[in-house]
Amino acid sequence: MRVAIAIDSLAGGGAEKVMLTLANEFTEMGHEPHFLVMTDDVAFDIPESLPVHVCFEKKDKDFNRFWNLAPAVAKLTNKIKQIESSVGKFDLFLSNLDKTNRLMTKTQVSPMFVVVHASVEEELSRHAKLGPFAFLKKLWAKKALNGHHLVTVSQGIADEIKRTKRIVPASIQCIYNPFGFDDITALSQQTPEGIPDSDYLIHIGRYVKQKRHDVLFQAIAQMESQIPVVLLCHNPKKALKAAKKYGVEQRVIIPGFQPNPFPWIANAKALVLSSDFEGLPTVLIESLACGTPVVSTNCPHGPSEILTGELTRFLVPRRDPKALATKLDEVLVSPPSLVDVDILAKVTAVRIAQEYLALVK
Known part of the structure; x- marks a missing residue:
């Protein structure tokens, strides 16, 4: 065809x-x-x-x-x-x-x-x-x-x-x-330059209002953990300027857009999504495929169709930095099992x- x-x-x-x-x-x-x-x-x-x-x-x-x-x-x-x-x-x-x-x-x-x-x-x-x-x-x-x-x-x-x-x-x-999960697995095993040697969280998304980097930065500021957050986005300068506004510039690592994000995801402790809305957020499924847990706003639409069963505890209300911070701290201490995640077969x-x-x- x-x-x-x-x-x-x-x-x-x-x-x-x-x-x-x-x-x-x-x-x-x-x-x-x-x-x-x-x-x-x-x-x-x-x-x-x-x-x-x-x-x-x-x-x-x-x-x-x-x-x-x-x-x-x-x-x-x-x-x-x-x-x-x-x-x-x-x-x-x-x-x-x-x-x-x-x-x-x-x-x-x-x-x-x-x-x-x-x-x-x-x-x-x-x-x-x-x-x-x-x-x-x-x-x-x-x-x-x-x-x-x-x-x-x-x-x-x-x-x-x-x-x-x-x-x-x-x-x-x-x-x-x-x-393509076989491709994701193979790509995740590459070792590009720049990946931190220590623990980190990761956020992937264009620097646009929909992705709510402001909510993310406020959540980072309210976390008990001081773990750094890697941002993969197209506009590092704007992202860094906003991070400074919320006083978290020392907590973020912004290497810019990466054609192969999967090693970055696979080596992260968790992936965070702070969006106001989505369609079916690709990064959530890619993260689960890499064996990396996720914390996501329960925004329309997609996260609630992806995070089912035990994973629903890591859905948080959108535009709520405190709730996001709490769940980010929780996922670091008590990550969920990612065996037989329902969405991956679909x-x-x-x-x-x-x-x-x-x-x-």
């Missing part, structure tokens, strides 16, 4: 990583994935066998236009036709992220499924605080999904869309994110790839 995966870029985010894992599994299964990236911005190591088609120049005014999408849609439609004339017709299109979705939903390509990676309502709430124009842009991006087939990466997102009725899709189903790459391929009836 020939599968087109459309996405804003391959610039290092969670959605991009998920789709790369899925594409690699499609290749392993003998299928032919192609990336349709809107702009040429790549942070990941892309296998030479994986075709990547850049659809717009970086400074293309049509692509970045908000009001009149017609020229960009026409360019994208023509680009897809050119690609198909060269490699053959695509059997399935998967569209990801708002900018791409706004265009792909107007191209008339079929069969197409839009993958929803995060809480719609939480994203809208966040943008409402940025002003009416920001909210309107985000709302229009979400409304573009009306009448289309949706795949959500957690059941919580699917339930939210059904409950709020802000989007009325043609269909909706949940397919978890895929994980998210193997081969299982998830089969679920995506089954979308084509």
